[in-house]
Structure formats: structure tokens, C-alpha cells
Amino acid sequence: MESWVSRSGLASLQRTSLNKIDTNLVSAFVERWHLETSSFHMPFGEMSITLDDVACLLHLPIRGIFWSPQDVTEELAVELAVDYLEVSQSQAQSHVRSCRGSYYKLEWLYDIFLPSECCRCDRFIFRGHHSI
Incomplete structure (x- = not known):
């Protein structure tokens, strides 16, 4: 990454x-x-x-060649979820298949990282980053 x-x-x-x-x-x-x-x-x-x-x-570059990441296959999306999100292979496969593509739903990520009783988990601290 x-x-x-x-x-x-x-x-x-x-x-x-x-x-x-x-x-x-x-x-x-x-x-x-x-x-x-x-x-x-x-x-x-x-x-x-x-x-x-x-x-x-x-401090973002505004000149030069526009860069796009390589396409992510469903298999790679599953592999990335297992490696970086630390979910099981079956859980990742099920989710990616339900999305009908190499995507993750934001709600799924919230369910993984934001337990209802707190906003901090062992691996990440969310500080209110938002995008518009």
C-alpha cells in the first residue's frame, strides 16, 4: 500500500x-x-x-502524468482483506462475492473496525477522518 x-x-x-x-x-x-x-x-x-x-x-502535485493503480481482481481483493484486514478467507470471499466485484462496502469495514461499544480497536484508532 x-x-x-x-x-x-x-x-x-x-x-x-x-x-x-x-x-x-x-x-x-x-x-x-x-x-x-x-x-x-x-x-x-x-x-x-x-x-x-x-x-x-x-502539497499535492498538479503536473505530470496521472497515475492509476492496477485493476484489482476479486481474488486479490480477498487476499488483501485477509492480509490487511485480518478477516478469515471465507468471510472475505463471501463479502467480495456479495459486492459482485473487487469491492468492500463501507458498512462492512465499519462492522470490522468499529465495535458498537467503542471507536478504538487493537489495530487502528479512528480520529474522525471524513471525505466529502
Whole structure:
């Protein structure tokens, strides 16, 4: 996984201080997003996020060849789940087959890593990372 992240050019994201998301702030921006213009409509005017903004804020490369990871087969998805998620072979096969492809459902990952009584498990600590 680390080599994939490194080759993708996204390794700098691991060093950012973005470990806490203000959900109210995100909600405010979502409400102001206009798909037609790909911009935010703010009280002071229209605002867009450019690739240069992304490069400056997140230190992501915006030039060069776009990198895509290799296709993952159902067999590899099962193998990865067994190796990295530490689930049984039969559990991984059953889940991947139910997804009809080399995918994992987010709910399944939640069931594995977020027991209902707590948000911490032996292998991972979730710090509220969200994506929009």
C-alpha cells in the first residue's frame, strides 16, 4: 500500500495536520456549493478552488502524468482483506462475492473496525477522518 501511495504522489497527505474535520464548516460550504458553476456562492461573491490552491494547501502535485493503480481482481481483493484486514478467507470471499466485484462496502469495514461499544480497536484508532 505504501508504494502505491508513494507512486500516486499523495504521500504528502500523510504529513498534513488534517486530523480533525469541523463538520459545521464543511456543511456551510456544502450548502453554498453550486454545481452549475463549480464554485461557492459566498456573501462577498463567488469563490472557486483551483488546482493551484490544492497544490499550495495540501502539497499535492498538479503536473505530470496521472497515475492509476492496477485493476484489482476479486481474488486479490480477498487476499488483501485477509492480509490487511485480518478477516478469515471465507468471510472475505463471501463479502467480495456479495459486492459482485473487487469491492468492500463501507458498512462492512465499519462492522470490522468499529465495535458498537467503542471507536478504538487493537489495530487502528479512528480520529474522525471524513471525505466529502
